[in-house]
Amino acid sequence: DSEVAVTSESLRDDLLDAYPKKTRRKREKQVVVNHKQADESGLVSLPVIGANTRTIPGVITQRGCSYAGCKGVILGPTRDIVNITHGPIGCGFYSWLTRRNQTLAPTDEHDNFMPYCFSTDMQDENIIFGGEKKLAKAIEEAYELFKPKAIAVFSTCPVGLIGDDVHQVAAEMKEKLGINVFGFSCEGYKGVSQSAGHHIANNQIFKHVVGEDDTKRGKWSINLLGEYNIGGDAFLIEDLLQRCGIDLVATFSGNSTYDQFANSHMAQLNCVMCHRSINYVADMMEKKYGPPWIKVNFIGAKATAKSLRKIAEYFDDQELTEKVEAVISEEYPAVFEAQKTYKPRCEGKRAMLFVGGSRAHHYQELFAELGMKTIAAGYEFAHRDDYEGRDVLPDIKVDADSRNIEELHVDADPDHYRGDDRAKAIERERAGYKFKEYDGLMADMPEKALVIDDINHHESEELIRRMKPDLFCAGIKEKYAVQKMGVPCKQLHSYDYGGPYAGFQGAINFYKEIDRMVNAKVWSMIQPPWSDQADQNAPSSSS
Numbered sequence: 001d002s003e004v005a006v007t008s009e010s011l012r013d014d015l016l017d018a019y020p021k022k023t024r025r026k027r028e029k030q031v032v033v034n035h036k037q038a039d040e041s042g043l044v045s046l047p048v049i050g051a052n053t054r055t056i057p058g059v060i061t062q063r064g065c066s067y068a069g070c071k072g073v074i075l076g077p078t079r080d081i082v083n084i085t086h087g088p089i090g091c092g093f094y095s096w097l098t099r100r101n102q103t104l105a106p107t108d109e110h111d112n113f114m115p116y117c118f119s120t121d122m123q124d125e126n127i128i129f130g131g132e133k134k135l136a137k138a139i140e141e142a143y144e145l146f147k148p149k150a151i152a153v154f155s156t157c158p159v160g161l162i163g164d165d166v167h168q169v170a171a172e173m174k175e176k177l178g179i180n181v182f183g184f185s186c187e188g189y190k191g192v193s194q195s196a197g198h199h200i201a202n203n204q205i206f207k208h209v210v211g212e213d214d215t216k217r218g219k220w221s222i223n224l225l226g227e228y229n230i231g232g233d234a235f236l237i238e239d240l241l242q243r244c245g246i247d248l249v250a251t252f253s254g255n256s257t258y259d260q261f262a263n264s265h266m267a268q269l270n271c272v273m274c275h276r277s278i279n280y281v282a283d284m285m286e287k288k289y290g291p292p293w294i295k296v297n298f299i300g301a302k303a304t305a306k307s308l309r310k311i312a313e314y315f316d317d318q319e320l321t322e323k324v325e326a327v328i329s330e331e332y333p334a335v336f337e338a339q340k341t342y343k344p345r346c347e348g349k350r351a352m353l354f355v356g357g358s359r360a361h362h363y364q365e366l367f368a369e370l371g372m373k374t375i376a377a378g379y380e381f382a383h384r385d386d387y388e389g390r391d392v393l394p395d396i397k398v399d400a401d402s403r404n405i406e407e408l409h410v411d412a413d414p415d416h417y418r419g420d421d422r423a424k425a426i427e428r429e430r431a432g433y434k435f436k437e438y439d440g441l442m443a444d445m446p447e448k449a450l451v452i453d454d455i456n457h458h459e460s461e462e463l464i465r466r467m468k469p470d471l472f473c474a475g476i477k478e479k480y481a482v483q484k485m486g487v488p489c490k491q492l493h494s495y496d497y498g499g500p501y502a503g504f505q506g507a508i509n510f511y512k513e514i515d516r517m518v519n520a521k522v523w524s525m526i527q528p529p530w531s532d533q534a535d536q537n538a539p540s541s542s543s
Ligand code: CFN
Pocket: 069, 073, 099, 194, 226, 228, 230, 274, 276, 277, 355, 356, 357, 358, 359, 360, 492, 493, 494
């Protein structure tokens, strides 16, 4: 709409004007007005956005590191692998359950080691003389105490700097103990964000675990890829799938076990929820074992129904279709009721979403169900395909910083954009069409909304000051700075203390929570920092 149109263009200029020339040149590629253009045939093209590039030193970024992406994100939610952080104690401690990934209590068959934080607690002496012996001892000690099926070792920055060989130690301990032990070279400095860590994790899990157990699965068997059971989301999705009669072989990796990964290649279909963090596993599994993959999204009631139907469509079986429709009809009345209550209270309110590599897109569905509008959004570390959909040019810039991880740039593989409607897409490709079917964040966002990659503190403060959204969604580092500006901040990472938000019941929980936040009177009583005119450092409100 025109209000957003005018503001977005001028706001973009103002955000960028604050920067020195060189910084501006970098940031202007990542701060984009979502102007969609249609050609004569009606095909729409999207603006190009810069993504997956190094953060500018000196700005306050939201990003995390490679170790966080590997250990915290991908392997953290698996309950019966002992995850040992090889490094100083802080890395292990701060990646221990802060993400709110949940799981079940232990059983005879499956342990739960999540309540424990395992680390080698490196000291000066290990930095100088090497930490491999300490690591071997830690693995042995963990084995003696817990007798796990598998032990994983995660490298922090100093491990790479001093050259400890975690893979060699892991191989020796695997031999000695007779269980699966494997390591990850996920030193925090690798790549430009947590995204590098996802890829490293995916490669090793695929190499060391997937394919170990060839037990056959029943009809309608799937894996759910990229669902991490934050706030209990996976519990709700598991329940829906089970009621539909769908056999969930493995989730990567919410509420998962080692045995599930080992058997996952026997599933008939991979359903990818967070494409950013796990597309590599989907691709490798398809190439090596055959199951194709489709995208799903269980955030939002409409999206949940659509995803269940999409799975049923893939199997093309009347019985499954009927079961799926029955479950949707059981769940939907409560959703309609809740929408009747909460939509009038939230309708027209404006949200900004800056988080991660998929939720800034997926959560727009839930806000739309409340009649709320997303006026600005962006990812911390996503790649261009997450913004623009599958029709993007290969992102193959390999600079000096990433030369050791060339293989991370799988975006160069055009096959990477297959997935949904593959047959149709391939057919069109053969006919010489350039794909114009977008399924990324930008296609779904309003015309002229601001899309900002790797937003920093200066930019979010300016956005809030100028546009005064009704809600800002981000993470723990942003939350209290934002709230001191008089705007409620919902954490879309940890869900604050709430959730689950997936599926139908989760959507209802979310509506309630957002109503509570955007309609609380307290926000109008807060004086933002710039309201103090005497403060010479405050940004001027007329610019
Ligand atoms: S649970 Fe996922 S959904 S895995 Fe990823 S890209 Fe992070 S930890 Mo925070 S909340 Fe976030 Fe996504 Fe996928 Fe979580 S949006 S940043 S690395 N993410």
